[in-house]
Amino acid sequence: MWSNGFSRRHLGKLAGWAALGLSTGSVKSADAQSRSSDHKSIAAFPADFRWGTATSSYQIEGAVNEDGRGPSIWDRFAHTPGKIADHSNGDVADDHYNRYKDDVQLMKALGTKTYRFSIAWPRVFPEGTGAPNPKGLDFYNRLLDELLANGIEPFATLYHWDLPQALQDRSGGWMSRDTAKAFADYSAYVSERLSDRVKHIFTINECSRLVQLGHGLGLDAPGLKLSQGELNQVRHHVALGHGLAVQAIRAYAKPGTKVGLAENMVNGIPAIETPANIRAAEIATRELNAGYLTVILEGKFTDAYLAQADAPKHTADDVSIISSPIDFVGLNVYTPDHYVLAADNSRGYTLAPFPASFPHMDAAWLRVGPEALYWAPRHASKIWGVKSIYITENGTSSTDQPAADGNIYDTDRVMYLRNYLLHLQRATSEGVPVAGYFLWSLIDNFEWMDGYQKRFGLYHVDFNTQRRTPKLSASFYREVIRQNAVV
Numbered sequence: 001m002w003s004n005g006f007s008r009r010h011l012g013k014l015a016g017w018a019a020l021g022l023s024t025g026s027v028k029s030a031d032a033q034s035r036s037s038d039h040k041s042i043a044a045f046p047a048d049f050r051w052g053t054a055t056s057s058y059q060i061e062g063a064v065n066e067d068g069r070g071p072s073i074w075d076r077f078a079h080t081p082g083k084i085a086d087h088s089n090g091d092v093a094d095d096h097y098n099r100y101k102d103d104v105q106l107m108k109a110l111g112t113k114t115y116r117f118s119i120a121w122p123r124v125f126p127e128g129t130g131a132p133n134p135k136g137l138d139f140y141n142r143l144l145d146e147l148l149a150n151g152i153e154p155f156a157t158l159y160h161w162d163l164p165q166a167l168q169d170r171s172g173g174w175m176s177r178d179t180a181k182a183f184a185d186y187s188a189y190v191s192e193r194l195s196d197r198v199k200h201i202f203t204i205n206e207c208s209r210l211v212q213l214g215h216g217l218g219l220d221a222p223g224l225k226l227s228q229g230e231l232n233q234v235r236h237h238v239a240l241g242h243g244l245a246v247q248a249i250r251a252y253a254k255p256g257t258k259v260g261l262a263e264n265m266v267n268g269i270p271a272i273e274t275p276a277n278i279r280a281a282e283i284a285t286r287e288l289n290a291g292y293l294t295v296i297l298e299g300k301f302t303d304a305y306l307a308q309a310d311a312p313k314h315t316a317d318d319v320s321i322i323s324s325p326i327d328f329v330g331l332n333v334y335t336p337d338h339y340v341l342a343a344d345n346s347r348g349y350t351l352a353p354f355p356a357s358f359p360h361m362d363a364a365w366l367r368v369g370p371e372a373l374y375w376a377p378r379h380a381s382k383i384w385g386v387k388s389i390y391i392t393e394n395g396t397s398s399t400d401q402p403a404a405d406g407n408i409y410d411t412d413r414v415m416y417l418r419n420y421l422l423h424l425q426r427a428t429s430e431g432v433p434v435a436g437y438f439l440w441s442l443i444d445n446f447e448w449m450d451g452y453q454k455r456f457g458l459y460h461v462d463f464n465t466q467r468r469t470p471k472l473s474a475s476f477y478r479e480v481i482r483q484n485a486v487v
């Protein structure tokens with residue numbers, strides 16, 4: 001049925017929606033059904049809960065040479081032979097740079113009222129610092145206007161890993177403090193110009209992965225394999241960049257702009273929910289995030305972190321910059337990182353090894369543990385007293401492909417989302433202050449080292465034609481949003 005293609009003007013008839021029982025026309029009858037049916041979900045979310053989707057610039061935009069954009073470390077890395085599983089790159093990706101209006105209509109069709117995207121630093125400052133490129137910022141002006149005209153509130157991330165290559169070449173990127181300062185200048189420039197429309201700004205996406213995979217394992221750009229000491233120093237510069245950016249945003253953005261970060265917090269889950277194991281999981285989580293979330297939210301490194309032989313070199317002033325007060329914390333939650341047991345050892349906890357049989361989704365790292373979406377926000381609230389939390393990413397890849405009837409039955413993604421959302425609802429029903437949820441991702445996109453082979457989208461993308469087709473999970477999410485409850 002999608003041989004007819006995607007037509008912006010016929011959203012209600014979007015290929016796939018009708019066949020999956022949720023075309024615009026059938027919403028009324030679905031209302032009637034839920035009124036008459038005994039099957040009412042009790043898993044309701046707070047009335048003002050924000051539902052959205054998330055993406056990042058390099059993963060969807062393409063147009064890498066348009067309107068004066070400079071190269072990023074991801075352009076360089078993806079074009080280096082052997083780095084990307086399917087030998088692909090983000091040169092075209094979802095061509096979102098040219099198709100953003102269609103993509104906003106996809107968000108609207110889901111009923112989402114928020115959207116988390118990232119700004120490509122090398123579009124705004126092609127050389128990282130120095131002369132800005134107004135045409136680069138203009139793209140985000142157009143995107144913001146389009147989102148707001150469609151009733152969708154933008155949440156912007158300033159850094160989702162696409163560092164200007166010039167900064168890597170000039171000073172070693174995040175190996176240098178200079179990059180933290182450059183990041184603050186870029187943050188000031190962008191927040192001054194966009195905060196009339198963007199009210200929530202994230203500084204950095206996932207310090208943990210950009211440090212570990214980018215600079216330790218060499219699997220993400222810039223592909224370095226540094227020593228533990230150098231790695232700790234990189235993490236320190238990233239944390240410093242976050243703190244300097246918070247200060248720059250406070251100084252340059254419109255009053256009332258809210259600032260936070262998005263982190264793949266290392267999440268310790270009590271293996272069995274006893275008081276002793278819960279306490280052990282809190283101790284472990286605090287310690288396992290010592291170099292980033294803990295120092296940002298507590299204003300000090302933990303004793304164990306500083307006791308390492310190769311602890312980062314830092315000043316007291318650095319620590320106070322890093323811990324500049326923030327307004328909210330974003331948590332990217334995919335997996336149960338560790339199951340924790342109380343133990344009679346000096347740390348007070350044991351991390352249980354994962355048996356080989358532990359279930360996972362369409363990637364070995366994507367272990368299924370829906371309770372991760374309960375414990376992540378609960379830990380942030382309990383350990384650090386965070387008052388405003390957003391789930392900034394959650395989702396899964398699937399081997400979903402069009403079936404013989406043309407529909408995409410990604411029942412594994414629906415199963416994953418339903419179970420994770422039940423645990424998020426458990427958190428909100430207990431009063432854990434989670435204000436919103438951004439599903440990763442709106443559309444299939446460039447999944448870093450996996451290229452286009454791992455698909456995380458609610459909409460399938462045919463990368464030959466750029467046609468977007470809603471999957472079963474899009475219908476599921478639309479119904480969750482419509483009912484404001486797990487369905």
Ligand code: PNW
Pocket residue numbers: 056059205206209264332334335365393440447448456
């Ligand atoms: C996130 N983990 O990375 C990224 O922010 C996205 O850009 C990416 O596409 C998405 O997840 C899916 O992979 C992750 O260790 C980093 O569990 C680390 C983990 C998970 C996701």
